[in-house]
Amino acid sequence: MHFTGTVYRNPYWPTWPLLEITQGCTHNRCKFCTMYKDLSFWMSPMEWIEEDLKELSETDPDARTIQLLSANPLVLTYDKLAAIFEMIHxxxxxxxxxxxxGRVTDLKNKTVE
Ligand code: SF4
Structure with a gap:
């Protein structure tokens, strides 16, 4: 698996598989948060995402829930997210x-379509 920086796991759902599709936070200005202070934001290469999904399909083939990392993956465009979601499926x-x-500011840039 490609985990390149800060990895967080939701403590309420410790068994969900994690898939890193971005790293860092585009906002990075919340005063209470230091999770990504030393990291730049970037998107994982699609090849890495596919390699990780192949690995997950071998280790956890019946997974019904997955947690995407990192801070605000919803900032990606619909086309990029759709390609990743189709690959997950x-x-x-x-x-x-x-x-x-995700941040509301990332979601509000998406249309209903
Ligand atoms: S948006 Fe989230 S990850 Fe980014 S600085 Fe704020 S709390 Fe931290």
């Missing part, structure tokens, strides 16, 4: 829920 066909932590 291809490698983990029983997937039902995709969990991530």
């Amino acid at each position: 291809r490698y983990l066909p029983r997937m039902e829920y995709i969990y991530l932590a």
